[in-house]
Amino acid sequence: MSQSKPTRPEHSEAYWQTMKYVIIALTGLMIVALILALIVVLRLIPWS
């Protein structure tokens, strides 16, 4: 009698492609957050 071994779930190529865009989108959001933080710094500097 053959026994099937339990295997880890495999994901489709579409899943990995989606995850790639999620990671890229989050990297973009992180850059936006950093730009906003820089704007905060610039607003706090007494320029005059």
Added chain:
Amino acid sequence: MISVLLPLASSILSFVFAAAVFKRYSTRPAHKHLLVWGTGLVMYGIGGACEAFTGAFGFNPVVLKIWYLFGAILVAAWLGQGTVFLLARDKWVRVTTIILVAVSIFATFAIIIAGVDPSYKVGAELTGKAFTTTWVRMLTPFFNIYGTVTLTGGALYSAWLFWRKRVLPNRMIGNILIATGAMAPAFGGVLNRFGLPGLYIGEFIGVFLMYIGFIQTTVSVTQSAAVSVAE
């Protein structure tokens, strides 16, 4: 009411999360990043507790200082430092830790000596505007930029490594959740700076997502190990 319950929930969740991280560290003492993350989460919890206290009992200058030091200045940077411990080379870990400890001590003294307007009327959320020594507020963005780059950037870098190798999807998802969670209070903090509400909900979403992400990255190992054992 929401200005009490929301930060209270964030605070409790942060301390529970910190306990889980410290428990994991106790079984893996070589994993110093867990100790640093746990310390950062305690700071997160203290920040939330101060917000809940202010919501419940009103403005208090001492509570404002504790909140500003732990909840606004130090938390993101120290959470990010945990990621530096995890990902960076020993030399960089040493250098950045020495610098972070030094600037954290400086920030502590700066907040202790800073003046606060005792009659400040706090709005829906705590803000550093009550400080009469305004330059201390310039410290926060530098700590938060470092924290965002290291914590969010580190989590996204890890997620990308798992994606590239097409391995451990649970860890990839966990890191994506940690990165998303790390950004939530950062955006909330920016809104707070511009006088808009969003900090408290950002903090709650942040710690919630990071906790789920942490569970995702750690439980998956146990499950994989269980499968390996079963095989």
